[in-house]
Amino acid sequence: MTEDVRSAAAPTLEDVARAAGVSRATVSRVVNGVRNVDPAIQEAVRQAVAATGYTPNRAARSLVTRRADAIALVVSGAAADDAIEEPAPASAGRDAGGADEDDEETDGGSVSFTARVSADPFFGRVVTGVVNHLRPRGMYPMLMFAGTARARDEVVSYIRQGNTDGALVVSAHAEDPLPSLLTEAGLSAVLYGRPTRPVRISYVDLAQRDGARLAAERLLERGCRRIVTITGPLEAPVGQDRLTGFRETLARRGRPEVPAVEGRFSQESGEVAMARLLAEHPDLDGVFAANDLMAVGACHVLREHGRRVPEDVAVIGFDDNGVAAACRPPLTTVRQPVEEMAGAMVDLLLDRLARPTLPVTSVIYEPTLVVRDSA
Amino acid sequence: MTEDVRSAAAPTLEDVARAAGVSRATVSRVVNGVRNVDPAIQEAVRQAVAATGYTPNRAARSLVTRRADAIALVVSGAAADDAIEEPAPASAGRDAGGADEDDEETDGGSVSFTARVSADPFFGRVVTGVVNHLRPRGMYPMLMFAGTARARDEVVSYIRQGNTDGALVVSAHAEDPLPSLLTEAGLSAVLYGRPTRPVRISYVDLAQRDGARLAAERLLERGCRRIVTITGPLEAPVGQDRLTGFRETLARRGRPEVPAVEGRFSQESGEVAMARLLAEHPDLDGVFAANDLMAVGACHVLREHGRRVPEDVAVIGFDDNGVAAACRPPLTTVRQPVEEMAGAMVDLLLDRLARPTLPVTSVIYEPTLVVRDSA
DNA sequence: TTGAAAGCGCTAACAT
DNA sequence: ATGTTAGCGCTTTCAA
Numbered sequence A, B: 001m002t003e004d005v006r007s008a009a010a011p012t013l014e015d016v017a018r019a020a021g022v023s024r025a026t027v028s029r030v031v032n033g034v035r036n037v038d039p040a041i042q043e044a045v046r047q048a049v050a051a052t053g054y055t056p057n058r059a060a061r062s063l064v065t066r067r068a069d070a071i072a073l074v075v076s077g078a079a080a081d082d083a084i085e086e087p088a089p090a091s092a093g094r095d096a097g098g099a100d101e102d103d104e105e106t107d108g109g110s111v112s113f114t115a116r117v118s119a120d121p122f123f124g125r126v127v128t129g130v131v132n133h134l135r136p137r138g139m140y141p142m143l144m145f146a147g148t149a150r151a152r153d154e155v156v157s158y159i160r161q162g163n164t165d166g167a168l169v170v171s172a173h174a175e176d177p178l179p180s181l182l183t184e185a186g187l188s189a190v191l192y193g194r195p196t197r198p199v200r201i202s203y204v205d206l207a208q209r210d211g212a213r214l215a216a217e218r219l220l221e222r223g224c225r226r227i228v229t230i231t232g233p234l235e236a237p238v239g240q241d242r243l244t245g246f247r248e249t250l251a252r253r254g255r256p257e258v259p260a261v262e263g264r265f266s267q268e269s270g271e272v273a274m275a276r277l278l279a280e281h282p283d284l285d286g287v288f289a290a291n292d293l294m295a296v297g298a299c300h301v302l303r304e305h306g307r308r309v310p311e312d313v314a315v316i317g318f319d320d321n322g323v324a325a326a327c328r329p330p331l332t333t334v335r336q337p338v339e340e341m342a343g344a345m346v347d348l349l350l351d352r353l354a355r356p357t358l359p360v361t362s363v364i365y366e367p368t369l370v371v372r373d374s375a
Numbered sequence C: 001t002t003g004a005a006a007g008c009g010c011t012a013a014c015a016t
Numbered sequence D: 001a002t003g004t005t006a007g008c009g010c011t012t013t014c015a016a
Helices: A013-020 A024-031 A039-052 A058-065 A100-105 A108-119 A123-138 A149-160 A178-184 A208-221 A237-254 A265-280 A291-302 A321-328 A338-352 B013-020 B024-031 B040-050 B059-067 B100-106 B108-120 B121-137 B149-160 B178-184 B208-221 B237-252 B267-280 B292-304 B320-324 B337-355
Strands: A069-076 A139-148 A164-169 A189-192 A202-205 A228-229 A261-263 A286-289 A313-318 A331-335 A362-365 A368-370 B073-077 B141-146 B166-171 B188-192 B202-208 B225-231 B258-263 B286-290 B313-321 B333-335 B362-365 B369-371
Touching: A013 A024, A013 A039, A013 B141, A024 A039, A024 A108, A024 A202, A058 B059, A069 A123, A069 A149, A108 A139, A108 A261, A108 B121, A108 B320, A123 A164, A123 A338, A123 B108, A123 B121, A123 B141, A123 B149, A139 A149, A139 B121, A149 A178, A164 A178, A164 A338, A178 A189, A189 A338, A202 A208, A202 A338, A208 A228, A208 A237, A208 A286, A208 A313, A208 A321, A208 A331, A208 A368, A228 A237, A228 A265, A228 A291, A237 A261, A261 A265, A265 A286, A265 A291, A286 A291, A291 A313, A291 A321, A291 B202, A321 B108, A338 A362, B013 B040, B024 B040, B073 B121, B073 B149, B108 B141, B121 B141, B121 B337, B141 B149, B149 B166, B149 B178, B166 B178, B166 B337, B178 B188, B188 B337, B202 B208, B202 B337, B208 B225, B208 B237, B208 B286, B208 B313, B208 B333, B208 B369, B225 B237, B225 B267, B267 B286, B267 B292, B286 B292, B292 B313, B337 B362
Parallel strands: A069 A139, A069 A164, A164 A189, A189 A202, A202 A362, A228 A261, A228 A286, A286 A313, A313 A331, B073 B141, B073 B166, B166 B188, B188 B202, B202 B362, B225 B258, B225 B286, B286 B313, B313 B333
Antiparallel strands: A139 B141, A331 A368, B333 B369
8 A cells, every 4th residue: 555656546637737736737738748838847747747657548638639549541442342352262161169150240252352461461561561650659550451342331430430530541452432432521541552543632652664664674684585464453553554664665665565464463363364374475485473472373383384483484573572582483573662651651641630731642652673583 | 501411510419319309318328228218219319310320429438438449459479588589681772762760760670570470471360350350349459569678568558548448469479578568457458379478368279289280190191201390489389389289199109209490480480490301301201380481481492402292292381371272282281260269369358348357268279181282 | 828617428326 | 217417537718
């Protein structure tokens, strides 16, 4: 009973005020860094805060400020029509032991969506970038998935209710109604990647075409004569831009024809595309895959068809995720500084929240070519 | 001015009460599903809620209930001494373009920690499992990383301040002071994986030794004569348990000697370990790697040494992450139903929060062997 | 520059 | 079964 510091109810502004011999209002001002407070008093308050171990009650603050002091990080991206989603892969029998209701709660589409998300290191990089950049500000993101129309609506209404002050959204590479929904609802949001349709919304993006150009030039330098490409989903801006940039560069160098097969950014889709390209163009000697996962798939298929990488066929990926360095051979790829870009999203959103009048902006990063062994 | 439904301040309990012709308290009761409310009135209130588009203000509710209605999902796990962390890998020059302050804000250790986290699909699976299981309950987790002592302290105090009602913690496979800190602070938490030291805390785990047994039996069945293993970090329970289970089974079958090299669960560490095992035991014909990432690394090294998998050497992994199926050859592995287990963590925590008197419990899942081509 | 006081929207006694 | 009322801890006019 000597130290009544512990386990007592959390100290309030009132307690600090009493300890410092001032009013609640003054303490509040000091805590919130408002000017016009006598330095001496300021110091006294600080002491009292330290002595009492005071820490503001967020709920109380939110109630009056009408801000949540929290932001959402939503991984979105199913097509407008969720029926397009692939069915969950048939795998070995389910294990016993637990919450089977899980399957009922999670609507079909969502399963493959989240599987895709956890399979692509890209999302992990965005998430870590955001979390790390938010941490110094004492904030943590609420993580949400919007893989189905229903989930999307829930996310929007959750945010509308003021549970978060804004949203960071990273689309799973497909046309996505979420950005529009958010802005229409008057909510602050920042995107990773430019929106499909022109929406008045801030975003962070990579100069995709420049990246594709880098890849094309590298392949050309190596003297590749028969170059092909595995694209991303063409209904998404990333897919389009990488293809366009690649083709333009090649065209300018006198190669107007570039065989292309569309992939879905998964390793498997890369394998399928590579097999097809190989069948149609047995003489190919250079491949640009629109992301690393597909490039890895391409390498596997090439090897299985007896082609050596890079001796027979040069391969270049995109992203520079961990898989690129771990691949055999290590993948030459176009690096996208995902973590930094995610950090920029945070800054953009926080700025916007601080001054809502700020205009919508976008920041574009430049890609770099990371040369390893595959090309 | 006709429809004043929109853009007016959010409707409050008061508004609903007025619309329904009852008191605030009654509306509150209905909204919160408290008994003792006349069915007719209940219906009237519901109508009013729908008509006004009312939705509770969380801040106000939290202020009085003293619950945040939010939970934390913390990915933890640096060793007690953060200095142990590896330096960030030296890679190609940094790109221009942005927030360089990021490096100053993020202390050294954290970089490699988060890199490791985003590289292992395991974490992604936990996260998606949690998010998907929480969604039907209208909740979203606040995501935090505790890769350094500082980050860890911030996480603990954030939770202590009542910003979340409890925490789900998944340790990055190493001894971790976080569980103790949390319980000592009287906070509700549930772990993924049993704690290193016996702490009175609920957790969800896999029957690790059974999983290792499955792998051992498979290798034996295939007629492997010289079996080795690449373990996980031995200071972590997972690492220990998988090794112990593996050795015990083999010993019972008359193979007391099992060469083992310790890995760190990364692909690269798997490669290094495999190379060493190959050098020391050129006659090996069966490998059990304590996770899929290391198994993939092992496959690479084996191939580079001219060994065919599975013809010359059989390889078995653990986890059944996406990489296992994508590997060449597809990996035979011990499946851990990570998403389900993450869902179980959610249930455990939510139960605990609902009835704090509930005893600490643990639920153990059974692993299954997924046979593919590598063994 | 500081203090007094009025709520923010909600829940939970308590009274009816 | 329903209503009345007293705050939860904080910010923010408004006076002084």
